[in-house]
C-alpha cells in the first residue's frame with residue numbers, strides 16, 4: 001500500500017508583509033525521507049497532522065510512504081509567488097516520479113494560504129495532484145481557519161478539518177485522515193458537500209470550549225455519530241484577514257452519498273446561521289486592562305490579540321508594554337517580542353548588563369507593518385539569554401521542536417520582557433520557562449497570541465483569568481478597522497443587512 005505524503009501550511013494575512021522561503025526554512029521544510037523521519041521523531045518540526053497520520057498507518061499494518069515535501073511556516077503575509085512556484089515544481093516532479101505506483105495520497109493543508117499572485121494556493125496544489133495522478137484516493141486535512149474554496153472541496157475525496165481552537169487535535173485529525181484513506185483504498189467511495197455562510201467570524205469568537213462555534217461543532221459530531229453515511233463533518237470558521245472572495249464560515253461534509261452530505265451540510269449551516277449574532281468581538285479597552293493589571297488580587301493573563309504572530313502580526317507592537325510601563329505595573333512577564341536587533345544587542349552585552357533597550361529601532365526602508373510597530377526606549381537589565389531552541393511543553397506546540405533564534409529576557413522596572421529573533425506566537429510556557437522565568441510567580445503575563453496560549457498556559461490561567469485587550473494591530477478582531485478589497489459583501493458582522501436563505505434540503509436525489 002503506497003501512499004504519497006505532501007503538504008503546504010501557512011495562514012496568510014493580506015495586510016501583512018510577504019512571506020519568503022526563509023519563513024518555511026526556519027519552521028518546517030521536510031523533503032523525501034526526511035519527511036517520514038520527522039513525522040516518526042519524538043519532537044517533530046511538523047505540526048501534528050503528518051505525525052498523527054504516519055503513526056496511525058504504522059499501527060494499522062504494512063504500508064509504504066512515498067514522501068515528497070511538507071512545507072509549513074508561521075502565519076504571515078502572502079507567500080512570495082516565486083517561492084510557491086518553486087514548491088509546485090518540487091511537488092510536480094515528486095508526483096510524476098510515482099505516477100502509476102501510488103494507491104492513495106495524504107496532503108496536509110492549512111486552507112488560508114495566499115501568494116502574492118494567488119488567492120487559493122491550496123486549490124492549486126490539489127489541482128496539481130489531480131492533474132498528475134488522476135482520480136487516485138486523496139484525503140486532505142485543514143486548519144479550521146481555512147477559507148474554503150470550491151476547488152478545495154472538489155479536488156479531494158475526503159475533507160478533514162480541525163475541531164478544536166486552540167488547536168489540540170492535529171494528531172487526531174491526521175489519524176482520522178489515515179482511517180478515511182484506508183476506507184477509500186478498501187474500495188469505498190465518498191461525496192462532499194460545501195455550504196458557505198456570509199459570516200466572517202472575529203477570531204476571538206471562535207473558541208471551541210464554549211460559545212456559538214463550539215455548539216455548532218458539537219452538533220455536527222453528535223449528528224455524525226447517529227448517521228453511518230457520514231464520514232466527516234467539518235465546520236470551518238475561516239480567517240478574515242485572508243480577504244478572499246471565498247471568505248465565510250463553511251460547513252464541509254464528507255459522506256457515503258451526495259444527499260446525505262448535502263442535507264447534513266445544510267442542517268449544520270442553519271445551526272450556525274441561527275447563532276450569527278453571537279460571532280462578535282468583545283474586547284477590554286487598554287486603559288481598563290492597565291487598571292486590572294495593577295489592582296487584581298489574582299494573577300491575570302492579558303492577550304495582545306491584535307498583534308498575534310499566529311495571524312500574521314509582527315509580534316512587536318508596544319501599545320500594551322508602553323501602557324504597563326507608564327503605569328508602573330509590577331511582577332509582569334511580557335512575551336514574546338520579535339526584535340532581532342535588540343536580542344542580538346543583549347547577547348553582545350551579556351547577562352547582567354544594563355543598557356537602554358530600544359525596541360523597533362528604525363532600519364532600512366519602512367515596511368507596511370510600521371504603522372503599528374512604533375519604537376520604544378526603556379532602561380533595561382539583561383537577566384537571561386538563550387539560543388532560542390526549545391521543545392514545546394504544552395498546547396499547540398507541545399512536543400514540537402521550535403527555534404526562536406537568539407533570545408533574551410530583559411528586566412524593565414517591574415516588567416520582564418522576552419525578546420526573540422524568529423517571529424513566533426507566544427503559545428507555549430516553555431518560551432518563558434527555558435530562560436528560568438517562573439510564570440506561576442508572576443502577577444500578570446502579557447502574551448502576543450490571539451488564542452493558542454489558552455492551550456499552553458491553562459495550568460496558570462483559566463478562561464476567567466484571561467483578558468483580551470483591544471490595542472491596534474494587524475490582527476485586530478475589530479474587523480471594521482480594515483480596508484477589505486475582496487471579502488464578499490454584505491457579510492456579518494460588518495454589514496447589518498446581511499441575509500442568507502437556506503436551500504431546500506434535497507429529498508430523494510440520486511448520488
Ligand SMILES: [Zn+2]
Pocket residue numbers: 143144145167
Ligand atoms: Zn488555525
